[in-house]
Amino acid sequence: MCPTEMTSMERVLTALSHREPDRAPLFLLLTMHGAKELDLSIRDYFSTAEHVIEGQLRLRARYGHDCFYSLLYAAAEIEAFGGEVIWYEDGPPNSGAPFIRRPEDILDLTAPVPEDIPCLRRTLEVIAGLKERAGGEVPIIGVVIAPFSLPVMQMGFPSYIELIYEQPALLRRLMAVNQEFCVAWANAQFRAGATAICYFDPLASPDMIPPEIFCQTGLAAARHCLSRFSGPAVMHIGSGRCLSMIKELAAVGAVALSASVLEDLTEVKAACKGKIAVAGNLNGIEMRRWTPAQAEEKVRQALAAAAGGGFILADNHGEIPWQVSDEVLLAIAEAARRLGQKR
Amino acid sequence: MTGADSGVDFFAGRLLALDRLGAERMLLKEAQGSPFRAVECLVVPALEEIGRRWERGGVALAQVYMSSRICEELMEEMLPASSPERIRCPKIAIALLDDYHALGKMIVCAALRASGCAVRDWGRLTAEELAAQVVREQVGIVLISALMLRSALQVRKVRQLLDAAGSPAKIIVGGAPFRFDPELWREVGADAAGGNAAEAVRAVARCVAELT
Numbered sequence: 001m002c003p004t005e006m007t008s009m010e011r012v013l014t015a016l017s018h019r020e021p022d023r024a025p026l027f028l029l030l031t032m033h034g035a036k037e038l039d040l041s042i043r044d045y046f047s048t049a050e051h052v053i054e055g056q057l058r059l060r061a062r063y064g065h066d067c068f069y070s071l072l073y074a075a076a077e078i079e080a081f082g083g084e085v086i087w088y089e090d091g092p093p094n095s096g097a098p099f100i101r102r103p104e105d106i107l108d109l110t111a112p113v114p115e116d117i118p119c120l121r122r123t124l125e126v127i128a129g130l131k132e133r134a135g136g137e138v139p140i141i142g143v144v145i146a147p148f149s150l151p152v153m154q155m156g157f158p159s160y161i162e163l164i165y166e167q168p169a170l171l172r173r174l175m176a177v178n179q180e181f182c183v184a185w186a187n188a189q190f191r192a193g194a195t196a197i198c199y200f201d202p203l204a205s206p207d208m209i210p211p212e213i214f215c216q217t218g219l220a221a222a223r224h225c226l227s228r229f230s231g232p233a234v235m236h237i238g239s240g241r242c243l244s245m246i247k248e249l250a251a252v253g254a255v256a257l258s259a260s261v262l263e264d265l266t267e268v269k270a271a272c273k274g275k276i277a278v279a280g281n282l283n284g285i286e287m288r289r290w291t292p293a294q295a296e297e298k299v300r301q302a303l304a305a306a307a308g309g310g311f312i313l314a315d316n317h318g319e320i321p322w323q324v325s326d327e328v329l330l331a332i333a334e335a336a337r338r339l340g341q342k343r
Numbered sequence: 344m345t346g347a348d349s350g351v352d353f354f355a356g357r358l359l360a361l362d363r364l365g366a367e368r369m370l371l372k373e374a375q376g377s378p379f380r381a382v383e384c385l386v387v388p389a390l391e392e393i394g395r396r397w398e399r400g401g402v403a404l405a406q407v408y409m410s411s412r413i414c415e416e417l418m419e420e421m422l423p424a425s426s427p428e429r430i431r432c433p434k435i436a437i438a439l440l441d442d443y444h445a446l447g448k449m450i451v452c453a454a455l456r457a458s459g460c461a462v463r464d465w466g467r468l469t470a471e472e473l474a475a476q477v478v479r480e481q482v483g484i485v486l487i488s489a490l491m492l493r494s495a496l497q498v499r500k501v502r503q504l505l506d507a508a509g510s511p512a513k514i515i516v517g518g519a520p521f522r523f524d525p526e527l528w529r530e531v532g533a534d535a536a537g538g539n540a541a542e543a544v545r546a547v548a549r550c551v552a553e554l555t
Contacts, residue, residue, distance in 0.1 A: 088441075091493030097443060157446035161405045165361065210403045239523060241400050261523065262400075285492055285523035289530075321492045 007137040008066035009195070012312065016232075016255050016277045020309040024340035025066040027141070027279065027314040028329060030059050031073065032092060032322045037062075042322070043087045046072050049125035056130060060138065062326075063333040066312075068130045070194065071143040071319070072123050077185070078153045080117040081109075091322055100155035103167055106174045111181035114188040124192040131193030139196060141234070142189035143318075146201030147178030147225065148218030164213065175221050183228045190231040196255065199226065199233045200318060204249060205240025205260075211248070219248055226253040234258070234279060239316045243268060250275040261316045265305035277310040282332070284315035288323040292331035299335035313340065355389040358410035359402060367417055378422040382459045386414050387544060390454050394539035404446070411450045411540055414457035422459065432551045433483025438465040438473050440497045444490035447518050451486060454540035455547060462486075470497045474504035477512050484550045486515045486543060487533075495520035495527060502532030513550040517543055 006014065006022045014021035034055020035045035045051045056068045075085045075095040084096030100106060114120040123142070130140050145153075151160040151174060163171050186197045203209050204218055226233050235254035241263050242249060249257055250272060259268040259280030272278050282298055290298065302313055313336055320329070350373070357366040374381035393410050396402040437452050439445060448464070455462045465476060477485050489495040498516055505512055516528050517537040528536035534550065537543030 086441075088493055090496075091491060094491060095443060152444075157444065158408060158449050161408050161446075164405065165409065206403055207397070207400060208404050210406060213405070239519070244400065283523055285520050285527075288492070289524070289526070323492065323496070 009137050009139055012066055012139050015309055015312055018274060018277065018310040020342050022342055023337065024303055024306075025312045026333060026336040026340070027067045027069075027312050028059070028063055028065040028320060028333065029067075029069050029071075029141075029315060029318055030056075030063075030320050030329075031069060031071050033320070033324075033329075034059055036326075041089060042091075042093070046093075046119075046122075049122050049129055052122075052126045053129035053133065056126070057133060063329055064337065065333060066139065068134065068138055068140045069143075070123055070127045070130065070140055070189070071198075072119065072126070074143070074145060074200070074319075075153065076119040076123065077145050077150060077181075079119050080112040080114070080181075080185075081154065082112075083154070092319065095153040098154060098156040098159070100151070100159075103155075103159070103163055103170050106170045106177075109174070109177045111177050111184065114181075114185045120185065120188070124188055127189055127192035127194050140194050141196055141198055142186070142194035143198045143200055144182050144186045144189075144225075146199055146204070146218065147175050147182050147221045148214075149201045149203045150178050150182075152203070164209070164217065171217065175217070179221055179224055182225050186225070186229045186231075186233070190229070194231065196232045196234055197229060198236050198318065199254065200236045200238070202236075202238030202240055204235070204237045204245070205242060206244050207240040207262075211245055214245075215248060219252065222252045235276075236279075236318050238318065239284075243271060246271045246275075256312060258314075258316060258318070265302060269306045269308075269311065273310065277312065278306060279312040279314045280306075281316040282314065284317040284320050284324070287315065287328060287332075288321055288325070290328050290331075292327055295328045295331035296335040296339075299332055300339050303336070303340050351385060351388040351392060354385045355392045355410075358389060358393065358413055359406050361409055361413070363413050363417075366413055370417055370421065374421065378418065379459060381421065382418070382457070386418065386457050387541070390414060390457065390544070391541035394541035397539055404450075407540065408446060408450050408453075411453035411457065415453035418457045418459070432460065433554045434463070434481060435460055435484045435486070435547065436463040436465050436477065436480070436482045437486040437488065439467045439488055440473065440494040440501070441467065441469050442489060442491055442494040443467060445488075447490065448486075448488040450540045451488060451517060451537065451543045454544050455486075458544050460544075460547065470500040471504065474501050474508065474510075477501075477505060478508045478510050482512055483554050484513045484515065484547055486517070486537075486547070489516065489518040489520055492520045494518075496531060498528075498531040498533055511554075513554065515543060515546045515550065 011021040078095040083099040236258040256277040535546035
């Protein structure tokens, strides 16, 4: 490290405070790729915390990016509620059949205690292990699924949309249970050593739910949760658009907001200036068939569009697909180091 | 804007406001005894308009779903699934590949039924199960909806199995991975992709024309 080179933590904190670090931070949000490093199946890899700790350490040693990502798999929260998880050899574990089969089932729903759930306890062990190994030099990013977006897996999206429009009392009850769980789960991750929590709320995008409905429901849930988190949060709205909702989303209390490849990054960055930092917006789906030269060009475009502080280079989905090659990840990392330097 | 355009906009507005009664009144007036007139003049253009607005970021997916569901219900009343008037065309089926995320499938299924097509909804199947069912039931057009990239890549296996079985079935795909990677549908061997429900309906119409 040269004398002026920042640690990853310094780089990220500088960017989040809307100042320009030595170079733009890079978050490679890698989950399953650790299994490739350890030559394990995805299911075996996630079966013990030691595997994931080792995988995250090796991935950061290889690519030199600026975070550890302690997410095992999003469907772990469904497992916590007693739902089914389906495993694949070549993709993230997916939630199975919705466990809320009828809206009335919501009345019997209770919030799980994170420390009592094996897959969540494993995540806490991962965070603690990474904290021990990395000290304070590398941010550890934990994840919670937002109370307003979790029902897509709990009851299926079609039934949930009908609930939103037609059964406000049951929706309030579901939000109350999910909020209790979300706050407990986020704070357990902070206690274990997470630096920040990625509050994953894809339904916050106006692409998914009309803004006037989100403002009365999901936005209130986000404010409720983030105000009770014992550390900072990043508002991640999946790969959906955010421009028309930036004023509202910037006010929920998060330190950064994800940007979609469907929107002009320069416009998003300008709209967020001084309010909230921006993370994005590399296309994770297309990434699997980029050449190294294309990867470099995409990085160059994103860095040019979001020049200055207040920006973290990342994919726009929140998890890099299993199919993205080592060659492309190396090209992204190398381009970010070279092209992201402060000028 | 023509009178027909303003009628379509007004009907789309009723759907987006979830005004089922208002939409029903417009449909009955437009149909004048011919449900297919209502399909051609109101339902399909309105769903196309709503799809365009979603692509531009003007409406939300939840509204697209509720609009499609209202149209499906109204057309089911005017033109029951068992009606011989339902468009006579190659057998059409829709499925999810190893995935429980059913919203896209339900929107497209509703839009196709609202457009007068008879559609078999096969739910969730593996690539092997789907290909075998297409062959067994001699389906001409199969629509596959995917949310996860892994599911989208499984379409390639369906194509290979159908080719190996000598099936001439057309594959139409849709869902987030195909939206974020416009080349993906060709890569996996699909015949067409629908970026939204209205595009899927148009893709079905093109495939029907090729097959008949």
